[in-house]
Amino acid sequence: MADIQQQVEALAGVLGCAVLVEDQRHRPLWWSAQGKVDDVRMRSILQREPPPGAAALVTRLGLPDARDPVRTPALPDVDMAERWCVPLRHGRDLVGYLWVLDADGRVAESDLGPVVACAATAADVIARREPSEEDRRHRRDHLLARLVAGPDEDAAAELRELERLSPTARVAVAWPAEPAGWVLPGGGSVHVDPQPGSTFASGTPLPLADLSLAVQRARTTARALRAGARLASPTWDALGEWHLVAGAPPDLEPGLIHRGAEVLAAQKRPELLETARCVLDNGGDVTVSAEQLHIHRTTLYYRLDRIEELTGVNLRLAAGRDALQMALHLAAYRAVAD
Structure with missing residues (x-):
């Protein structure tokens, strides 16, 4: 951690600008003691949150999806000066942002080599640190969203590592949500390695990477039940002729x-x-x-x-x-x- 702080201080000294590194939720992690600051920078450090207008600017400018440094415009209504932003990525995942406050325009694009290098080191440190429970939950929700969107072996591997799951972990989905599961948007819940004999709407548990299929099966079962299906058990495996109806x-x-x-x-x-x-x-x-x-x-x-x-x-x-x-x-x- 101290090494990143030293790099941030050294970078601020070379550029003559204030430097701030924050996580993906805009909570400050490391910042320089030198360089001019604006209200956004001061509030981020003292109150651990940026003004709403500044936070909205990040999304409006597409910074969460950016792969290269982006120069952001001044935002006078929230006292935000021009600055450089380098999204911090670990693999395909966004883990934070590095900001260089540059109201005077002294940092050209050709000067960004040390900034990008510092950003890469910070991203690696952030990705490897032990997450708080809040960060872990946020990270889990992000990975679940990727898995619900479609088969994703990388997201499954990251989720297994995050939650310390077995490489052979399997999941079932309840719809509507049941206690002791990871809640999904829309009302379902994910249950890892359920007990033998347990009944879930998605039917027989599937590999974690196939969570999207389990969600689809659970929603189909729930829809059939709302349509009046009379099933021996409220699960995908018992849909019978309703498989033909749904398909x-x-x-x-x-x-x-x-x-x-x-x-x-x-x-x-x-x-x-x-x-x-x-x-x-x-x-x-x-x-x-x-x-x-x-x-x-x-x-x-x-x-x-x-x-x-x-x-x-x-x-x-x-x-x-x-x-x-x-x-x-x-x-x-x-x-x-x-």
């Missing part, structure tokens, strides 16, 4: 599977559609369906006759039942927001 091509309309789905959906009242779903899901059992619908069997028989008139399907016989049931399931799945 149906977007241009496949329920009416192409059976026109009865569109006919029932077009009725002014939903009773016939609800009755058809219930009876079909109960395998044509009238007694059980009447109990679940809370109606008299006479009323149910009337509805069954009306459904047959509209769709041409007798829900107690085999012909056409499977196609109509699949069409109704697809319609319900499409109607539920992901």
Whole structure:
């Protein structure tokens, strides 16, 4: 740590400008004692946070994505002078920023060699230091976001190192979130090496690098359940025919599977559609369906006759039942927001 401080002081002496190194959350780590400072620099050091306008400038100028030094303009409304910014990167990851306060424009681009060298050393030190719990959580969330976006072996390796996980660590995803897991945006949670026999929406645990697939499976399962799927267990592994429903091509309309789905959906009242779903899901059992619908069997028989008139399907016989049931399931799945 002292070595970086010495480099910062030496760099400020060579350039004749104030130098500041901060982490990716703009918390100051090392700064020079010499050189003119502005309000932004002073506040960053004394209060450990920059003014909101200055922090917003970092994002507005695209500094988190920059690979080379960037000269930032003055921001008079927050008393921020012109300066050079060198994003600190360790591999592909942003770990902080090195700032050279240069209101007088004395540092040319050709003078930045020592600045870039100091930035590289600082980035390496920041990346290797033991993170605080807050930094660790922030880092974990960043790596999880990368993994949710798609398969990422590098992010998986970094997360295993950060959390001291086994090289063979596997994950399952609960949706909605359950206790003792890493919370994901949108309401899910990640569970590492769950106990045998545990049930999660994503089904059988997958390698950490395949977290995106586990999330997709968990969300599909949750969506099927909201659509009324009756599963032996609320998990991807038990979806059965709902795998076909979830995987149906977007241009496949329920009416192409059976026109009865569109006919029932077009009725002014939903009773016939609800009755058809219930009876079909109960395998044509009238007694059980009447109990679940809370109606008299006479009323149910009337509805069954009306459904047959509209769709041409007798829900107690085999012909056409499977196609109509699949069409109704697809319609319900499409109607539920992901």
